[in-house]
Amino acid sequence: MQRYTSTAVLLHWLIALLVIAGFSMGLVMTDIPGITPTKLKYYSWHKWIGVTVLALAVLRLLWRARHAPPPYPASMQGWEKSAAHGLHALLYVLIFAVPLSGYFYTLAAGVPVVYLGLFQLPVLIEPNPALKPVLKQVHFWLTMLLAGSVAVHVAAALKHQFIDRDGVFKRMLP
Amino acid sequence: MTLHRSLLLVSLLAVTLYAAAAPLKTDVAHSSVAAVFKQMNVPVESRFKKFNAQIDYDPARPDAAKASVEIDTASLDLGEPEMNREVAKKEWFNSAQFPKASFVSTGIRAAGPGKLNVSGKLSIKGKSADVSFPLTVKAEAGKQVFEGALPIRRLAYNVGEGEWKDTSMVADEVVIKFRVIAAQ
Numbered sequence: 001m002q003r004y005t006s007t008a009v010l011l012h013w014l015i016a017l018l019v020i021a022g023f024s025m026g027l028v029m030t031d032i033p034g035i036t037p038t039k040l041k042y043y044s045w046h047k048w049i050g051v052t053v054l055a056l057a058v059l060r061l062l063w064r065a066r067h068a069p070p071p072y073p074a075s076m077q078g079w080e081k082s083a084a085h086g087l088h089a090l091l092y093v094l095i096f097a098v099p100l101s102g103y104f105y106t107l108a109a110g111v112p113v114v115y116l117g118l119f120q121l122p123v124l125i126e127p128n129p130a131l132k133p134v135l136k137q138v139h140f141w142l143t144m145l146l147a148g149s150v151a152v153h154v155a156a157a158l159k160h161q162f163i164d165r166d167g168v169f170k171r172m173l174p
Numbered sequence: 175m176t177l178h179r180s181l182l183l184v185s186l187l188a189v190t191l192y193a194a195a196a197p198l199k200t201d202v203a204h205s206s207v208a209a210v211f212k213q214m215n216v217p218v219e220s221r222f223k224k225f226n227a228q229i230d231y232d233p234a235r236p237d238a239a240k241a242s243v244e245i246d247t248a249s250l251d252l253g254e255p256e257m258n259r260e261v262a263k264k265e266w267f268n269s270a271q272f273p274k275a276s277f278v279s280t281g282i283r284a285a286g287p288g289k290l291n292v293s294g295k296l297s298i299k300g301k302s303a304d305v306s307f308p309l310t311v312k313a314e315a316g317k318q319v320f321e322g323a324l325p326i327r328r329l330a331y332n333v334g335e336g337e338w339k340d341t342s343m344v345a346d347e348v349v350i351k352f353r354v355i356a357a358q
Contacts, residue, residue, distance in 0.1 A: 035260040117215040
């Protein structure tokens with residue numbers, strides 16, 4: 001069965017690992033009561049991870065535009081192909097939307113992102129106390145949608161591997 | 175007639191002198207005092223919501239000027255209620271014991287048109303130090319606008335104790351930026 005290109009595989013797993021790391025860090029940091037140096041550190045790391053995901057998402061979209069993914073196996077039903085295609089599109093949207101919503105949330109809070117503590121990234125909007133709680137909710141719910149989508153994506157991959165045994169999962173293995 | 179004129183002159187002079195010696199009225203609503211610092215290299219600017227400034231300034235006699243500022247340490251607004259509560263705690267400003275930070279000028283010297291050099295005593299969290307900084311003054315719509323920035327080291331005033339002494343988290347240097355508007 002035709003595999004994904006090694007670049008696509010690399011980008012897939014890098015983004016997967018960073019999304020899991022950013023998500024876990026987001027859960028842990030928002031659970032720390034009060035303000036501690038550790039909490040502030042995690043917030044910074046969380047933002048750096050998000051910015052990295054966004055940059056990789058751009059690369060991935062560019063790569064995808066020039067390299068058609070391998071076709072779905074003929075054994076898949078029409079609705080399964082549509083569902084898979086729809087979920088992949090949603091995942092693509094979310095690896096942009098989740099970091100972007102976080103980025104604008106921190107800008108609205110008046111805290112610019114200094115990537116890796118080295119480069120200040122563009123301040124695209126002024127601090128906005130009215131927008132801040134809205135963007136916080138948007139960031140949270142987009143994140144929850146991403147978590148749900150990833151869960152379905154993983155479940156589908158495992159179904160291909162252990163139930164359908166059609167080799168789809170192996171196409172994306174490193 | 176002569177007596178009347180002299181009296182008038184004397185009273186006019188007295189009024190003028192009194193006016194020159196009277197402190198300006200600070201327009202607190204349009205003034206601002208902010209702390210600018212870096213948190214993991216991220217520039218943060220936050221304002222003190224409550225402060226008071228008394229400025230005695232006559233453009234004709236800048237060297238006779240006097241200034242004093244009092245700031246409510248618990249009023250620093252970092253944009254999150256949780257953070258605002260944190261800075262009032264013992265490790266930071268210890269606002270329960272030291273509710274006010276203050277600056278009192280000891281000498282003000284003219285340093286060119288619209289420029290003053292100010293020296294004075296800055297007291298934060300029970301620690302005082304001599305500081306000096308330049309400021310600019312300009313007249314705007316009949317009011318005097320005083321603007322300047324005073325860089326200090328927070329650890330010299332014990333602001334940020336324990337684990338907050340770590341300057342890689344919150345930098346030692348803090349710039350106190352102010353813009354005070356006052357009128358007769």
